Amino acid sequence: MGIRPKGEPIRYVAKNMRLDLRLIAEMIPTGAKVLDIGCGDGALIEYLTREKGADARGIEIDMAEATRAVAAGLAVIHGDADADLAQYPDGAFDYVVLSRTLQAVERPREVLRQMLRIGSHAIISFPNFGHWQMRWRLLSTGRMPDTDTWNRPWYETPNIHPCTILDFVALCETDGYAVDGWLAVDERGLRAPWRRGLGLANLFGEQALFLLSRKA
């Protein structure tokens, strides 16, 4: 699979792309410089390059995925958020994307700091630990919740830093990041109707999507 010539619309790729990635793509303007951390096989990068004329690059920790992305002609390096972000210069990107990975990194606060150092904007999605099912399972069974989103036993989950939507907003406040937009979505990435307040979103949203920027 090579990069297609510009101007040749391939809508089916966007349709097949994970829905949360489509929501992220909608937030990114044409011609932006983008870094996608945890880019997988590069679906978002390829889409942004082709459809939005972006200069999009990626970091992926899984070697097989990274190799697939490079073989597709994409600028992807094997690396991880904890170790590799510090290498990029200040303001190197317009948008830095971290999708469904924040809860799995070693130092989420530092990763956020790096994202907003190397990028003007950060787009972050993460599974919301404050969802009512999590609260109910813990309350009713006394055991770690086992849901569609949180489906690995505590002793082998890669999700070592779970947080709720309210936790995340509090960290943004503490570290001085402006929340320019947010969405709470269901597991498939569809926008959910509880858009009016963070409290409701924290109860009913399975995935959260935030657009941050440095406070001026």
Place this chain on the structure above:
Amino acid sequence: MNEVVPFSPDVAHQRAVFPDGLLLDSSATIAPLIVAYETYGTLDAARGNAVLVCHALTGDQYLAGRHPVTGRPGWWEAVVGPGLPIDTDRFFVICANVLGGCMGSSGPREEMTDAEGQPLGRPWGTDFPSVTIRDMVRAQKRLVEHLGIERLLAVVGGSMGGMQALQWAATYPESVFACAPIATAAHHSAQNIAFHEVGRAAIHADPDWCGGAYWREGRLPAQGLSVARMVAHITYLSESALTRKFGRRLQGAKAVTFLEDVFAVESYLRHQGSTFIRRFDANSYLTITRAMDYFDLAADFDGDLSQAFRGTPTRFFLASFSSDWLFPTAESRAITRALNRAAARTSFIEIASDKGHDAFLLDEPEFHAALGGFLRGAADAAGA
């Protein structure tokens, strides 16, 4: 060692001759400068599809097809050809014998010239000046200009070829659209210099080396050059590859007798040594190993490698191999991080392989897919 068959000097390599010569980093000038080279595929009308391949220490310009000296297939036959990662149906592929080499380019085996470029009727031998990786790249630049190419679509190389690719991107950024340094490093490590020195010491210790003037005595330092190759060859492999290929098997015997037993791995190394002396010149080996040892790209930029690529327009693809201990993944990752610091467009992967450093020459489907994809992507972006 077995029989000594000096390689044939009669092969007519394709050569470009530059009478004005080349000023070297050592301040010496070689005039005329001779660059022997091969090309594969067709240069397009816009002269935009040229891919320069840089060869490694003991490689040469014969990438694919039958080698005119050894009669064996080219060293990158698995990678260069129609429909292969470096696709000769799409790209015009150039490979030049390095400066200091022994397949037709200016080097210790070629006829010595004086300061005015007049031939002196004897080979350079050890009087050939010290060369650097940058000198090699400058010589290649002359060839590329001679072929009428302003910008190379890509410069690709493994090992010492990767050093040249990095040097190309650092020295001529506007002339390199894409750069693929494979299984390489931005400087030669102390351990690698040490292994080179063992090889050089073996050559120096061979009485047939004659202080470098073996050409005068009609002799060949076959033993020394062969031992140098044997040591180097171990560094190109990995413990697991040696175990897989040879284990503790004996050559022609089932059990150890304590009487002249030969392990299969010994027999293999001796074969590697004895075939090498038929195609390689000992003084070239000394010259080129030194050039590798001198290489330290960051040293030209106050030790900050990212400065070598500051504002670079070039896109990069780096690959390393998991079992390569000569140019380990950490070296490629260090280059990748320097490129990130320079905000260069960079791809980097480590290929899982047990074949050691040699993996870049061998059948590694994932590496081939990644290199091919990178070059196709670059060609699409460059409109080539």
